[in-house]
Amino acid sequence: MARITKPESCMRCPYKSEYLSLLDAKDINLIQENCIIVHFRKGETICKQNTDVTHALYLAKGTVKKYIEGKSKNLILKIISSGKYIGLQTLFGTLIYNYTVTAIEDSMVCMINSNFFVELTKQNPEFLFKITQTISTSTNYVYKKISDINQKQLRGRLADTILYFSETVYKSNEFEFKLTRRELAEFSSMSMENAVRILTEYRKEGIIITKGRYIKILQPDLLRKLSEIG
Amino acid sequence: MARITKPESCMRCPYKSEYLSLLDAKDINLIQENCIIVHFRKGETICKQNTDVTHALYLAKGTVKKYIEGKSKNLILKIISSGKYIGLQTLFGTLIYNYTVTAIEDSMVCMINSNFFVELTKQNPEFLFKITQTISTSTNYVYKKISDINQKQLRGRLADTILYFSETVYKSNEFEFKLTRRELAEFSSMSMENAVRILTEYRKEGIIITKGRYIKILQPDLLRKLSEIG
């Protein structure tokens, strides 16, 4: 199970959020007091769809997937890496999670009492402004996602997914990625079998090399073309 | 073409946003100075996907549709009625519209210089907080939409759409709605022909009555059931 500790010093924490630079020492100490650190193991759930929002979640270390659960299938919205807050919009909105977050590698999450956190933003306009920008950017990302799902078909969507991992998550043309084929499919909004099939197609077409969960993109421009065409 | 005027008095305007109550007279006057009123006729475009964001948009009067344009088909995200801001998240995000907004009835839009507006939020934490809440709520709505599109099939999605108009837009079990069948389909993410077919099915099943663009819901509970089942 997840192990819980208390922060020793948020101020000197090597994993601290860059947003903390917008707060003074007093407020950072208050955060520390209102914070617990939870160490999640790979596969453990950090927050669960349809439950109450009680904390602001900051991913200090690790990688998680954020996804919408459905009756028959899930939709993975994004992969979040360390140094980011998870789902700020739920703090200012309905206060019910409309998604689930699960660790895809061992992760360290700072959980800050949500009432305290929201009050803190009210006292610190610059901090709030930054958060508003983050929420807005995240909203725009979901717009892109909904648009892609609506407009593109399988090959285009899988191209999107490969590019997302290459450009946004691993920032490299070759990477060993952490998702199973099923998760890859859930990210691309398609069945697992079709994700596998299209990966094979792309490999046979000389666009990528795959070996297990290792992917190397040989023709990134062609992949971008495929993403555009849809 | 759209007719442009200057506001006479935002303070005494009967259509003014409730958010203005969070600002003092000085700031409301500043808004007035930085604002032009544009009167759009039905069918005219208020802001266009992929263009720069230069103004905050407030819908004082009328009704508009907000949609994502695609190569072959559009996806209508929501119908916005008077008294709401349109797309606040683009002001704090990329500054490029990732959607298009078009009037579906004659509309009056207050366009406030975006740099001024953003600065104003920085000076007024309560105002900013309210806006952040609005953006967050809107984000949660898009989450719901993307989830529905991903999980449900045609009949479930059309049930969602009818319920949306009944519960959110017209707040009644019978209404003459303003969208064409094509737009109804674009809202439900399906082809126009299938939207028509399912409307006919629902009529034959005694769930609704339709006559042109008039709809009366006979069995709202059944419709909700269909929405749930997907």
Next chain:
DNA sequence: GGTGGTCATTGATATATATCAATGTTTTAT
């Protein structure tokens, strides 16, 4: 007051995508 144009409806057909099934491979747990 006709007339061109979008809108609406229905049936037939094509296509994209999911599901089912069989089999081999890799993890994970004991």
Next chain:
DNA sequence: ATAAAACATTGATATATATCAATGACCACC
């Protein structure tokens, strides 16, 4: 180390949904 479980792959089939086609109804506009 070995069994069990989850994962990956491929082909065959079923199904949901879009597209095409034909026709009638309803509007806006000279």
